[in-house]
Each structure stands twice: as structure tokens, then as C-alpha cells.
Ligand code: SF4
């Protein structure tokens with residue numbers, strides 16, 4: 369029996385495209401319309417390297433166990449640990465994230481998401497800045513100047529330009545691309561720059577200087593220089609004029625800005641620049657969030673604990689100190705003695721100098737497929753894929769929450785992150 | 801006279817549109833032009849092909865309204881053998897192209913949907929595409945559609961290069977970030 373479901377949300381990246389049409393045949397996705405190549409693999413390769421049975425590593429070999437055994441063993445390890453660490457969260461639903469944070473609190477442990485070395489840091493600059501922002505829909509309907517800074521959406525968020533920023537016609541932008549000027553600032557000419565109107569090549573690691581010069585120009589100074597970060601002052605002035613004369617300018621900043629020298633100071637500087645520009649015209653800044661629900665964790669964690677990520681419950685009240693309670697430092701200082709990893713693959717994303725420590729402590733991984741992290745884990749619990757096999761809420765990159773449907777059912781006996789975490793939470797509460 | 805103008809523009813198109821947009825296109829590969837073909841023809845203006853002269857035949861060849869084999873002297877006479885081979889090789893991409901000269905390469909496409917959204921003919925069939933949204937189901941008259949992560953061409957007859965009045969539209973080519981779309985001629 370074949371079936372067509374429309375308006376499905378793609379969990380491929382932070383754009384969370386909500387217009388995918390999926391064709392099903394007997395609970396198997398056979399094709400889809402509108403998803404990009406990246407999103408298409410999410411839908412069609414759902415069973416690649418799929419994990420189907422929970423396993424526990426004993427004497428170096430993985431032994432299949434039933435789900436209840438795996439969960440109770442996990443609870444035991446986490447309860448016996450001094451500093452259990454609950455990590456991951458960027459690729460699961462807000463409902464699961466909520467239970468995860470409650471679990472960390474019950475365990476008097478630590479919880480952090482992948483955003484602590486990614487765009488979460490941009491969020492924490494919120495603490496020192498005001499942030500002028502907008503939804504992607506507003507950008508589509510109003511923006512006439514689009515600026516991508518340190519971001520290459522064509523590779524990372526393929527439909528970002530066609531769905532919201534560059535090509536589509538909006539209510540006040542009836543001519544679509546004709547009415548918009550798109551600028552890319554990056555360290556090399558990317559494929560995104562192939563189709564934009566302007567491209568500024570900035571010297572690597574010198575974004576901060578460029579932003580600072582832009583800020584001084586906005587404030588009426590005349591810096592006595594000819595070039596900054598390899599960009600001529602004339603070009604910088606041209607860019608500034610373009611933004612000042614715009615009706616609505618949207619600036620999208622990516623990891624290129626965040627990962628170059630200065631890290632979050634770059635973002636902080638950019639947000640100040642955006643705030644200053646608002647005395648001339650409407651200018652907004654939006655982070656190019658990678659994982660589909662990375663920013664969702666920051667929201668959930670903020671409303672549960674008051675802090676966006678990296679929360680330490682060991683003192684029975686939430687404590688947040690980036691550089692102390694965040695993933696990289698916890699691994700560096702070998703402060704944790706057990707780790708529950710949900711919807712993340714730290715072994716392939718973090719440097720070996722940090723992850724080598726994971727071999728010394730018990731690691732429990734909840735994942736849908738085999739990854740380098742499941743290979744080093746003591747316990748592996750297979751889960752259903754959020755957004756396709758499980759319904760739930762996710763936040764788009766502009767912090768708009770969207771409700772994802774479950775379009776197919778998971779393989780027999782496989783539960784969602786939320787259900788497994790709920791069982792864990794119950795066991796932990798009972799043990800106390 | 802005026803209705804005929806788009807034809808004229810098309811034939812004498814100097815690609816001002818793609819160059820003036822500030823986007824450098826097709827720089828790596830030389831675009832097939834009339835002179836390249838003309839040089840390899842017999843240039844005798846013998847009219848065997850049914851055209852008034854070799855240049856007219858060249859233009860029609862580029863338009864894909866005649867076939868190379870209609871120029872029989874090129875294949876019958878020994879002296880042109882080498883040129884005939886070269887010419888066959890040169891116009892091979894034309895055979896790949898659909899009626900309007902559009903080539904879409906799967907290997908390069910990343911399914912970004914820029915072509916779906918920017919194509920003005922797509923917008924007349926499925927207005928939601930011009931607002932960035934994908935279509936709900938495969939519309940029988942749509943030109944571009946992203947299916948299984950790759951752009952597909954369905955009804956190219958709707959292309960503005962094809963339907964009268966033929967305009968030199970190449971928006972899809974300009975907006976494709978990976979150069980998966982190429983419009984010949
Ligand atoms: S842009 Fe992102 S959300 Fe949209 S279809 Fe592609 S991977 Fe999925």
C-alpha cells in the first residue's frame with residue numbers, strides 16, 4: 369500500500385524545511401519531493417548501519433541484552449558515578465532534552481550539548497549584548513540585503529537560499545532575487561559566492577578587525593588605513609553604504625566566524641555592530657545552526673535551569689561557568705567518571721586528545737546507527753530516529769519551534785530517546 | 801516586426817545577461833559558438849542541405865532544427881573526413897540537450913532548489929514555488945522539481961526559451977550554484 373504524506377519536516381539541518389512530501393510503501397520511505405541531497409539521505413538511508421539490539425560490552429566483546437537490562441545497568445552506572453555527564457542533545461526532540469535535563473538534576477550530574485563548542489557560545493554573548501533578530505519568514509518577505517559571514521549555506525544548509533533568503537519572492541520583495549543584494553564574506557570563494565552579487569575575501573583569522581573597522585566607520589571615525597584583513601577600505605565603505613541604504617538587512621553568521629581567532633568575541637563584536645546599525649535601518653543577525661535542534665536544547669535548558677548549556681548540578685543547584693562546566697574542559701580535566709551520550713558522536717567530532725579519556729570511563733550511547741562512539745561504548749541502546757520515526761518539537765535556526773511528525777514506525781522493540789530517558793528517570797528516582 | 805525580435809535577440813545573443821550579473825559563468829569551458837562550427841563545415845555554400853548557405857546551416861545546427869548528417873558533402877568527400885570527426889565531437893553535447901538547450905547534470909546537483917524557485921515558468925504552473933516552497937505533489941506541467949534530493953526536468957516544453965515568444969531566459973543557469981545547469985548556445 370503506498371501513501372503520500374505532505375508537509376513533513378526534514379531533520380537534516382537547522383533550516384528544518386517544512387514542505388517535504390514523502391512517499392511511503394508499507395512503512396518504508398521510497399521517495400520524496402523537495403528535500404535537498406543532504407535531507408534526502410536522512411529520509412532514504414534511514415536504515416544504514418542501523419542498530420537493532422541493545423548491547424553491553426563484557427570482556428571486550430559486545431553481548432546482546434534485552435532493553436530492560438540495558439536500561440537498569442545504565443541507571444546503575446550513572447547512580448554510582450560521582451560526576452555523571454549527560455552529553456549530546458542537538459539531534460533529538462525538545463521533549464527528550466527536557467527529560468535529559470531532569471535526569472541530570474536527579475543524578476546531581478552535569479549536562480551539556482554539542483552547542484558548547486559551537487553556536488551555543490554565540491547565544492551566551494546574548495548575556496552581554498542585545499540581539500536584534502527576526503524569523504526566516506520575515507527575512508524572505510522583507511530583506512533586500514543579505515549578508516553571509518563565514519558561512520557557506522550551499523554546502524551546509526542547501527535550501528537556505530532558495531527557501532528563505534535569496535531566490536524566493538516575498539510580500540514586499542515581489543521580484544525575488546532582482547530586489548535583493550547578496551554578499552558573502554569568507555576566507556575563500558565558496559560555491560555560495562558563485563551566485564551572489566558581491567564577495568569579500570577576508571584574511572583568515574582577521575574577521576574581528578574587519579568588524580571593528582566597520583564599527584568605527586558606523587560611528588563616524590575615519591580610520592587611517594588603506595586595507596583591513598586584505599579588504600580595501602573602499603570596499604568596506606561600499607558594504608557599509610549598502611547596508612545603511614537597505615530597507616531590511618539580514619546577517620547570517622556561521623561557524624567560519626565562530627571558529628576563527630577570537631571565537632565568540634567575533635560574534636559579540638558582530639552583534640554590537642548590528643545593534644549600532646539599527647540607528648540607520650533595520651538590521652538583524654541569525655546564527656547558521658547546523659544540527660536540526662541544537663538551538664532547541666539551549667531554549668529548553670534556559671527555561672529549565674536559567675542557563676543555555678553546560679549546567680552543573682553537583683551542588684544541587686544549577687551552576688553555569690563556560691570554560692569549567694562545558695564538555696571540552698570536563699574531558700580535558702578528566703572531571704567526569706561516566707558519560708551518557710544521546711544523539712551525538714563525540715569520538716568523531718572532538719579531537720583525539722579529548723576523546724581518548726572516554727576509553728577510561730564507562731560510556732553509554734543512545735544512537736540509531738553504528739558510529740565510532742558506539743564502538744567504544746560500554747552500553748549501546750538503539751533508538752528511533754526523531755523527526756521521522758518519532759514526533760516531537762524542534763527549534764529552527766531562528767528559534768521558531770516546529771512540530772515534527774512521525775511518518776513511519778520504528779523497527780520492532782525500538783523506543784524513542786524520550787521513552788528510554790523516562791524509564792531511566794523513573795529508575796533513578798526509585799533508587800533514591 | 802516586434803514579435804520577431806526575441807528570435808533576433810536569441811540568435812545574436814552575446815550573453816550579456818550572464819556576464820553583467822556580476823557572476824562569472826562558464827569561464828572554465830568555452831561555450832559552443834557558431835564560428836567554431838562554421839570553421840569545420842565545407843564552406844562551399846552548395847545548398848545540398850537545403851539551407852541557403854553554410855552559415856545558415858550552422859545557426860540551425862545550433863538551434864537543433866537540422867541534423868549534421870544533412871550536410872552530405874561533409875561525409876561523402878574524403879577531404880572533409882577529419883573535419884567531420886571533429887565536428888561530431890564538438891556538437892555531441894547538443895544531442896544531450898533537451899529542446900531548449902538545457903543540460904542538467906546529476907553528479908553536480910545538490911538539490912538546493914534554486915532552479916525550482918527562480919524559474920518564472922515554474923511559478924506560473926505552481927505559484928508556491930516562487931515563494932520558496934516546494935510543491936506538494938508532482939504537477940504534470942512543472943519544469944523543475946527536486947525529487948530524491950536531485951533536480952529533475954519534467955515538462956521542458958514550458959520553458960520560456962521554447963514557448964513563443966522565445967526569450968533568452970537563463971535564470972536557472974545563473975542561479976545554480978554548482979553549475980549543474982548549463983544552457984547551450
Ligand atoms: S536544507 Fe536542511 S532541512 Fe532543508 S531539506 Fe536540506 S537538509 Fe533538510
Ligand code: SF4
Pocket residue numbers: 841842843844845846847848849850851852853854857870871872873874
Ligand atoms: S550542405 Fe554542407 S557545404 Fe553545403 S551548404 Fe549545407 S552546410 Fe554548406
Ligand code: SF4
Pocket residue numbers: 918919920921922943958959960961969970971972973
Ligand atoms: S531558461 Fe528560464 S524558463 Fe527555461 S527552465 Fe530556465 S529559468 Fe525556467
Ligand code: SF4
Pocket residue numbers: 904908909910911912913914915916946950951975976977978979980981
Ligand atoms: S540549482 Fe543546480 S544544484 Fe540547485 S537543485 Fe537546481 S540543478 Fe541542482
